[in-house]
Amino acid sequence: MKKSSVRTFPWRGGSLALGILAILVLLPLLLIFWTSISPGGRLDIGAPLKTIVNNRGLLEVLLNSLGLGVSVIALTTIFALPLAWIMAKTSIGRHRWLDVVLLIPFMTPPYIGSMGWMLFMQSGGYMEQLLPASAAVTPYFFSYWGMVLIMSLHLFPFLYLLLRNSLLQIGGSLEEAAAVHGASFAYKSRKVILPLLLSSYGLGALLIFVKTIAEFGTPATFGRKIGFYVLTSEIHRYIASWPIDFGKATSLASVLLGVCLVMWYIQTLISSRYSYRLVGGKGMRSKSKTSGGLAGLASWGYLVFLLIASIGVPYFSIITASLLKLRGEGLSWGNLTLNHYWELLSPGSPGMHALINSLGLAVAASCIAVILGTWFGLTIGKASSWRQKLTDLFSLLPNTVPGIVLVVGLILFWNARWMPIPLYNTYGMVVLTYVVLFLPYTVQYVKSSYGQLDPALMQAGQVFGGSRIYVFRRILLPLILPGMAAGWMMTFTISNRELVASLLILPPSMQTSATYIFAQFEQGAVPLGMAMAVVSVGITTALLLAIEYLNPDRKRRQR
Amino acid sequence: MNELIIRDLAKSFGDVQALKPANLHIKAGSFTTLLGPSGCGKTTLLRLLAGLETPDAGEILADGEPIYSASRRVNLPVHRRNFGMVFQDFALWPHLSVFENVAFGLRAARQKQDLRGRVLEALRTVRLDGLEERYPHQLSGGQQQRVAFARAVVTRPRLVLFDEPLSALDAILRDEMRVELISLVKNIGITALYVTHDQSEAMSMSDEVVVMQGGHILQSGSPEEIYRTPAHPFVARFIGKSNWVIPDQQMLRPEQLRWSQESDSNLSFHGTIRHVSYMGDRYEMILDMQDMGQWIAYHEQRLSVGDNVCLYASPGQIHKLNPSG
Numbered sequence: 116m117k118k119s120s121v122r123t124f125p126w127r128g129g130s131l132a133l134g135i136l137a138i139l140v141l142l143p144l145l146l147i148f149w150t151s152i153s154p155g156g157r158l159d160i161g162a163p164l165k166t167i168v169n170n171r172g173l174l175e176v177l178l179n180s181l182g183l184g185v186s187v188i189a190l191t192t193i194f195a196l197p198l199a200w201i202m203a204k205t206s207i208g209r210h211r212w213l214d215v216v217l218l219i220p221f222m223t224p225p226y227i228g229s230m231g232w233m234l235f236m237q238s239g240g241y242m243e244q245l246l247p248a249s250a251a252v253t254p255y256f257f258s259y260w261g262m263v264l265i266m267s268l269h270l271f272p273f274l275y276l277l278l279r280n281s282l283l284q285i286g287g288s289l290e291e292a293a294a295v296h297g298a299s300f301a302y303k304s305r306k307v308i309l310p311l312l313l314s315s316y317g318l319g320a321l322l323i324f325v326k327t328i329a330e331f332g333t334p335a336t337f338g339r340k341i342g343f344y345v346l347t348s349e350i351h352r353y354i355a356s357w358p359i360d361f362g363k364a365t366s367l368a369s370v371l372l373g374v375c376l377v378m379w380y381i382q383t384l385i386s387s388r389y390s391y392r393l394v395g396g397k398g399m400r401s402k403s404k405t406s407g408g409l410a411g412l413a414s415w416g417y418l419v420f421l422l423i424a425s426i427g428v429p430y431f432s433i434i435t436a437s438l439l440k441l442r443g444e445g446l447s448w449g450n451l452t453l454n455h456y457w458e459l460l461s462p463g464s465p466g467m468h469a470l471i472n473s474l475g476l477a478v479a480a481s482c483i484a485v486i487l488g489t490w491f492g493l494t495i496g497k498a499s500s501w502r503q504k505l506t507d508l509f510s511l512l513p514n515t516v517p518g519i520v521l522v523v524g525l526i527l528f529w530n531a532r533w534m535p536i537p538l539y540n541t542y543g544m545v546v547l548t549y550v551v552l553f554l555p556y557t558v559q560y561v562k563s564s565y566g567q568l569d570p571a572l573m574q575a576g577q578v579f580g581g582s583r584i585y586v587f588r589r590i591l592l593p594l595i596l597p598g599m600a601a602g603w604m605m606t607f608t609i610s611n612r613e614l615v616a617s618l619l620i621l622p623p624s625m626q627t628s629a630t631y632i633f634a635q636f637e638q639g640a641v642p643l644g645m646a647m648a649v650v651s652v653g654i655t656t657a658l659l660l661a662i663e664y665l666n667p668d669r670k671r672r673q674r
Numbered sequence: 675m676n677e678l679i680i681r682d683l684a685k686s687f688g689d690v691q692a693l694k695p696a697n698l699h700i701k702a703g704s705f706t707t708l709l710g711p712s713g714c715g716k717t718t719l720l721r722l723l724a725g726l727e728t729p730d731a732g733e734i735l736a737d738g739e740p741i742y743s744a745s746r747r748v749n750l751p752v753h754r755r756n757f758g759m760v761f762q763d764f765a766l767w768p769h770l771s772v773f774e775n776v777a778f779g780l781r782a783a784r785q786k787q788d789l790r791g792r793v794l795e796a797l798r799t800v801r802l803d804g805l806e807e808r809y810p811h812q813l814s815g816g817q818q819q820r821v822a823f824a825r826a827v828v829t830r831p832r833l834v835l836f837d838e839p840l841s842a843l844d845a846i847l848r849d850e851m852r853v854e855l856i857s858l859v860k861n862i863g864i865t866a867l868y869v870t871h872d873q874s875e876a877m878s879m880s881d882e883v884v885v886m887q888g889g890h891i892l893q894s895g896s897p898e899e900i901y902r903t904p905a906h907p908f909v910a911r912f913i914g915k916s917n918w919v920i921p922d923q924q925m926l927r928p929e930q931l932r933w934s935q936e937s938d939s940n941l942s943f944h945g946t947i948r949h950v951s952y953m954g955d956r957y958e959m960i961l962d963m964q965d966m967g968q969w970i971a972y973h974e975q976r977l978s979v980g981d982n983v984c985l986y987a988s989p990g991q992i993h994k995l996n997p998s999g
Contacts, residue, residue: 288765291726294752295759295835296779296825303753306778310769 129502132494135487136509139551143524144516147372150527151365163366173349173363177370180345183263184324190267191274191323192316194421198271199278201414203286208279213418215660220425221272222659224612224629225265226332227648230636231429232256232265233337234436234645241432244445257341266333268425270326274319281315282308314389321382325375329517331615336636346371347519347615354523354619365527368520379515433652437645455646466647469631473611473651476542476627480549481606487550488557488602489595495562507562514555519615521552526619540622548620549610556609557602564598565591608655675832675865676702676737683732683742685718692718694889695732700833700867700882705859707868709876710886711912716869719886720835723867724759725752736832753782758826758834758864763842764818766810772797772821773806779829796828797821799858816847823855827864834859836868840875852879873913877901885909901927905996917969924992928958928970932986940986945969947981961985 151163159165167173198217202208220228235241236256243250255261285308293303334348344352346367353364440452459466488510495507513521525548529539538544572594576586614629621630628651635644680698684691693715700706708716721727723734725742728749734742741750758779766775776793780786797803800820810818819839826834839855840848856879859866870876876883877897884894885908893905904910907922916925935942945961948968952958957976961969961983971985 288761292765297753297782299753302782
């Protein structure tokens with residue numbers, strides 16, 4: 116069956132696809148390792164670790180990153196676990212719109228979320244204006260735990276979705292069977308629910324850890340303000356500001372990459388060994404208790420608290436900051452104006468330049484990413500041969516590897532002295548970086564669209580006289596089109612808001628909306644920066660909502 | 675337990691009355707089957723008994739003691755009802771071994787005495803000795819079914835509930851398991867309440883069949899009673915094949931028809947053969963009986979389509995349904 120489907124559509128050029136991926140993704144990453152283990156021309160596998168251990172500052176940075184990861188796991192758990200329980204086990208879970216709302220924090224670029232919180236809590240910020248007595252507490256926010264809080268509020272929806280889905284799956288007959296056979300609530304939770312939940316929690320926690328140590332936005336804004344430095348922010352510093360030190364940057368990048376790869380390896384081990392197929396037949400009826408009274412009130416209270424903290428506060432601050440006429444006069448209706456938007460969007464302004472630049476880059480990157488991603492996705496097919504598996508692995512690597520690491524690799528590769536193609540420091544380099552970073556989305560979407568197609572559909576096309584190209588055009592292409600569209604929009608959206616790649620790769624004198632926001636926030640033209648944040652998040656959020664409707668996985672997820 | 679009595683038990687989901695007030699009497703050691711098409715309320719009744727749903731009204735009494743009573747405000751939680759249950763999808767816990775799956779009920783009730791012996795005994799009964807260290811995903815469908823059975827009976831519950839347990843198996847395995855299940859139930863001597871939509875399962879396994887439709891209990895009785903003297907046209911049509919002399923009032927079964935007159939008192943019926951199917955052991959004929967609609971009759975030889983035939987039956991064999999039913 117599989118064989119015949121492969122034969123029906125022999126994606127020749129499989130080797131070519133693999134070759135392109137090797138150049139785009141693999142070589143840059145290898146180059147990081149190479150640079151870090153050959154300091155001064157001598158080969159030393161342990162060099163990156165030595166560089167870090169022998170330098171107290173760098174060692175502290177490494178430990179900071181690891182500690183931050185653990186703390187964020189703890190706090191996201193505190194946020195996500197009760198929420199998952201509420202949404203899976205009570206009637207509140209019937210409000211499907213909450214699931215979309217709960218994705219907003221995750222869709223908000225972390226640097227924008229951090230800026231919102233900083234504006235809210237800083238001295239003289241909105242918190243103190245709304246509640247003057249809070250001035251006694253707000254200084255404590257600018258600390259390690261404030262940073263953990265901001266990052267957890269960004270990442271918790273991810274853990275929540277994982278936990279809720281597995282609670283829903285456990286919820287059917289497995290739980291009922293425990294009750295019928297004499298288990299009380301406590302016993303049932305301890306012996307059945309928790310062990311089954313543990314494997315998906317383990318996976319979620321590892322992913323949270325990886326995402327935390329790979330994140331750049333919050334360390335670059337909040338972390339810099341409180342003087343808390345982590346791997347990503349230090350890699351950025353050694354590459355972007357004087358004195359530039361590629362040795363240290365690649366050492367840190369190698370270690371960051373290594374940690375992430377180990378985490379991913381552990382994750383695959385867990386998911387292959389300790390995860391259970393929980394999808395039952397008809398037993399999936401999950402009972403939801405109607406939550407009235409005190410329990411219902413507490414559940415709603417918790418939900419509202421989370422929504423205010425993760426969406427309300429940052430968006431309130433950003434929108435308010437973009438509307439304030441005079442910062443000194445504080446919150447009052449008379450002090451609101453739309454002037455910053457007019458200034459930002461007036462033709463020829465730097466803001467408008469940055470915005471158009473961003474949109475242009477994003478369109479170019481997403482068009483190329485869709486073509487490449489579709490090709491790779493179809494090449495991978497059902498990943499039956501080793502070549503297809505390798506293509507699969509390489510094309511998903513940019514999702515596994517922290518963005519900043521890949522960007523460093525791309526710089527090393529395209530800026531190398533022996534590189535004949537003069538792409539570095541051009542517009543094309545930015546597009547290429549975005550394409551490489553966000554390729555996995557299209558590959559994933561196309562792969563899953565294609566995987567759901569019965570090969571008989573294409574075989575039937577050929578039986579009824581269609582040539583290979585005709586079958587591709589009339590049958591395959593229309594069927595995978597939703598996947599391609601989703602990939603295009605996803606790439607467009609994230610390229611539009613991408614910060615770290617833009618900061619490191621953009622040619623001098625060029626700005627995107629992300630770097631514009633970053634620069635304005637640093638240099639004090641906060642209202643302009645925040646107006647840009649509102650515009651850019653507005654555009655991309657609208658698109659992300661559209662993806663929700665086109666995602667080929669949607670139907671399966673709603674089972 | 676000597677008997678389980680269900681009195682006026684009712685349940686609605688929103689506007690849908692899934693179970694209209696139902697009365698039922700289950701004797702200890704009996705095998706009772708709730709039979710009906712999907713949506714008839716049989717699964718609802720089972721889940722009400724187990725405590726997985728809460729009834730709106732009525733009573734469930736075990737030996738006179740209320741398990742649930744709307745008027746007396748008694749509602750024993752699920753885990754204190756001391757029932758066993760075999761789920762449709764088996765619901766074996768994937769993270770526990772076969773041994774721990776079966777031991778679950780004993781551990782939950784803190785019955786630690788001779789726990790190992792009792793679990794192994796239960797596994798031996800279902801012929802799974804030696805597999806106690808396996809995990810559910812390492813077992814075949816039939817083996818999983820037997821683990822689910824062992825788990826349901828190991829605590830010696832007062833009643834074991836079966837929620838369409840054979841429907842997840844393929845046809846051949848289903849026939850095997852049906853025979854095995856009924857012999858296990860009889861050997862151990864448990865009281866069983868079995869839910870199915872398959873009439874042949876119900877007829878072959880049960881001491882008592884309860885036919886349900888649209889949330890109503892239409893009739894309960896032994897399989898023979900249900901088949902020979904259906905109380906309701908739906909029961910007559912749902913179980914076996916029915917030939918109607920007067921629609922919804924008088925019927926007889928195909929095997930009661932004779933092809934020759936055996937006594938003067940016999941009634942005669944005239945019809946035309948419309949269709950002949952060979953069933954291996956006999957030919958099944960569909961006849962056009964004019965006013966009486968279509969009938970089914972059996973013959974040991976092939977007859978030709980279009981033949982006009984005469985069929986006979988003694989008046990006593992015609993079953994008259996309760997006209998009010």
